[in-house]
Amino acid sequence: MSNPFEDLDGTYRVLVNDENQHSLWPDLIDVPAGWTAVFGPAPRQECIEYVETHWVDMRPASLVAQMDQARPPVGAGVAQQEGEQ
Amino acid sequence: MSREVDWRDATITQLFDEQVRTRPDAVALRFRGEDLTYAELNERANRWAHRLRSLGVGPESIVGVCVERSFEMIVALVATLKAGGAYLPLHPGEPAERFRYMLDQAGARVLLTHEQLVDQLPEVEATVVSLDGAVQPEPVAATLRSDTTPDNLIYVCYTSGSTGQPKGVSVPHRGVVRLIRGDYADLDPDETFLQLCALTFDPAAFEIWGALANGGRLVIHPPGTLALSEVAESLDRDKVTTLWLTTGLFHRMVDAHLDGLGGLRQLLAGGDVLSPAHINSVRQAHPQLRLINGYGPTENSCFTTCHEVTELVGATVPIGRAVTATDVYVLDEKLAPVPDGEWGLLYTSGTGLARGYLGRPALTAERFVADPFRPGERMYSVGDVVRRGADGTLEFRGRTDDQVKIGGYRIELGEIVAVLAEHPAVREAIVVARADRIPGEKVLVAYVVADAGEESLFPELRLLLHKRLPQHMSPAAIVLMDQLPLTRNGKIDRAVLPAPRRSPRDTDVEYEPPQTPVQALLAGMWADALAVEKVGLYDNFFDIGGNSLLAADLLVRIRDTLDVQMPAAQLFFRDATVAGLAETVDRAQEGDKA
Structure with a gap:
């Protein structure tokens, strides 16, 4: 039984949800509710590269908002810390 | 916060603090016969938390922890959480390059360790802090105010990748809270856990926080190589009630100290495929014991499904049903559910899901994928083949x-x-x-x-x-x-x-693979008897290492195993090949039927 996310020759899309979480998605399967296709259909490797370059902060968006509120990004400290994640 | 925190929105830190408030004098830790109460543990951890804060540790900071089983180990973990950070366990025996890779990849700026380990550890960029150096009498031992939320990380656990570098599974508080408030076992203040599992392996989180975030007692096993007899002694002496054993250790404990498991209330085992024989041994010897197969990838916070073994199991030990706040799906290659009873790929979703692989967005997007059944949620592609039985429990293949x-x-x-x-x-x-x-x-x-x-x-x-x-x-x-x-x-x-x-097949006869099932069976039995890699259809028994004694033995075994009359060895000598012997067996079996 083969994993539909591991077909090296397959065509995929990249989906994103409200939390800015990214998902690889087989092109022939319907996009689930709550997700938007932001890239593709394209060869798997192109989708991988898209995710690598566009999903930089892997914290869920709601957590990012919460943490920004708790510590307003005024000083350089916060930016520096995130840069090192 | 009220006495009854809604655990769904709590952090492990809050649940621990609540235990300190409600039962300060209860024993939290025992190590080598010495006890530490919740209040004492809390005070030690607070001092270190202030120190960590002064080193810049806060929410989302990763703190490397390279420690042996000891009070300091737990103090380091609690202090890291109190400072708002997440811990990254590292084994002192880790190869230097891998050790550095994990610390660097996680962006850890602090490494907590023991005095005697400082010199043995590889050179790292992080600030190395000895936990048993003269403890700074920090002026404040009060609990720090923490901005940590349930979605902040509690730990990072590196698992080996099938290719290349290890992957840092990053787990939020929410996942561990769901683990230690699950309904698959009794997890309350009456339980005494044994801390035995390597910190680098996520069932350690079950042991540690299953005890300390629930008001229970944690007995810390002495460091160093495990001796089964010492584990058995500790179970008895320290009145351990809840025990996790990783599969290999479980099998050995059952073989060597089955009686010693009788004092437990709950025994959870897993991490690899459990042997039905061992599970049944425990089931028969200790009918009063709650025996649980705990199954799940690190990516879903230790347990995904659990199976309570209430009766003897057959060829496999079921992995059971989804634990609290967890869904499991058995899907086909088009991500549609397969009918019950059919094999499919396992996916899981719910509160236990890790955030992903630290600093590896693409790898995360391949494994933590859109959940077709819960809008906007993710599911984790476990990569295991399972099926759901008529009783709703899953079987692992x-x-x-x-x-x-x-x-x-x-x-x-x-x-x-x-x-x-x-x-x-x-x-x-x-x-x-x-x-x-x-x-x-x-x-x-x-x-x-x-x-x-x-x-x-x-x-x-x-x-x-x-x-x-x-x-x-x-x-x-x-x-x-x-x-x-x-x-x-x-x-x-x-x-x-x-x-x-096994020796390689050594004969001038051209290799002919067995054709019929009987030929294949006989070829396998020959290969076993002669310790050769494979046996061809027309290989002569005596050319490939056989002798008359081995031939006599083999014929007896074939007769007993297949329950057929075999010719005397002399007859076998005339055509000592798998093909010839298979014909004799076929003829004898037909004769029996006639």
């Missing part, structure tokens, strides 16, 4: 990558293991495809731990395999082991399984 292709056939190794496990003398079995025996050719090798010698066992296993599986699934070699080798995390170490000691 193997990893998708346990599927190998040999001679064009797709073979699930787990299926072969399940057949071997049916033999009453077999206690443990594993099957691997080895490519190191015959260049360019993969062969199946079965490793078995059994209560029987190979003379009687091997022919019986051959017959069992012959009856139950197609011939391309029959292992080329069976190796009898005293025990299976284990990794540091207690999983079966496939990489160090010995190559079967």
Whole structure:
């Protein structure tokens, strides 16, 4: 039984949800509710590269908002810390 | 915060603080006969938390922790959480390059360790802090105010990647809270846990926070190499009630100290495939014990499903049902649910999901994917093949990558293991495809731990395999082991399984593979008896290492195993080939039917 996310020759899309979480998605399967296709259909490797370059902060968006509120990004400290994640 | 925090929105730190408030004088930790109360542990941890804060640790900061089992180990973990950070356990024996890779990749700026380990550790960029150096009498021992939320990370656990670098599974508080408030076991202040599991392996989180975030007691086993007898003594002496044992350790404890498990209330085992024989031994010896198969990947916070073993199990130990706040899906290759009873790929979703692999967005997006059944949610692609039985419990068959292709056939190794496990003398079995025996050719090798010698066992296993599986699934070699080798995390170490000691086939006769099932069975029995890699249809028994004594033995075994009348050895000598012998067997079996 083969994993539909591991077909090296397959065509995929990249989906994103409200939390800015990214998902690889087989092109022939319907996009689930709550997700938007932001890239593709394209060869798997192109989708991988898209995710690598566009999903930089892997914290869920709601957590990012919460943490920004708790510590307003005024000083350089916060930016520096995130840069090192 | 009220006395009853809604655990769904709590952090492990808050749940721990609540225990400190409600039961300050209760024993939290015991180590080498010494006790530490919740208040004492809290005070020590607060001092270190202030120190960590002064080093810049806050929410989302990763703190490396390289410690042996000790009070300091737990103090380091609690302090890291109190400072708002997440811990990254590192083993002191880790190769230097891997050690540095994990610290750097996680962006850890602080490494907590023991004084005596400082000099042994590789050079790292992080600030190394000794936990047993003269503890700074920090002026403030008060609890720090923490901005940590349930979605902030609590730990990072590196697992080996199938290719290349290890992957840092990053787990939020929410996942661990769901783990230790689950309904699969009794997790309350009356329980005493044993801290035995390596910190680098996520069931340690079950042991530690299962005790300390629930008001229970945690007995810390002495550091160093595990001696089974010491574990058994500790269970009795320290009145341990809840125990997690990783599969390999579980099998050995059952073999050596079955009686010693009788004082437990709950025994959870897993991490690798459990042997039905061992599970049934415990079930029969200790009917009062709650015996649970705990199953799940690190990516879903330790447990995904649990199976409480209430009656004797058959060929496999079920992995059970989803734990609290968790969904499991068995899907086909188009991500549609398969009917109950059919094999499919396992996916899981819910509160236990890790955030992903630290600093590896693409790898995360391949494994943590859109959940088609819950809008906007993710599910984790476990990569295991399972099926749901009529009673709703899941049965595990193997990893998708346990599927190998040999001679064009797709073979699930787990299926072969399940057949071997049916033999009453077999206690443990594993099957691997080895490519190191015959260049360019993969062969199946079965490793078995059994209560029987190979003379009687091997022919019986051959017959069992012959009856139950197609011939391309029959292992080329069976190796009898005293025990299976284990990794540091207690999983079966496939990489160090010995190559079967078998000589290459050495004859001028051209190799002809067996054609019929009986021929394949006989060829397997010959190969076992002569310890050669494979036997062709027309190979002469005496050319490939046989002698008359071996021939007589073999004929007796064939007669006993197949229950057919065999010719005297003299007759066998005239056509000592698998083809000839198979004909004799076929004729004898037909004669029996007539």
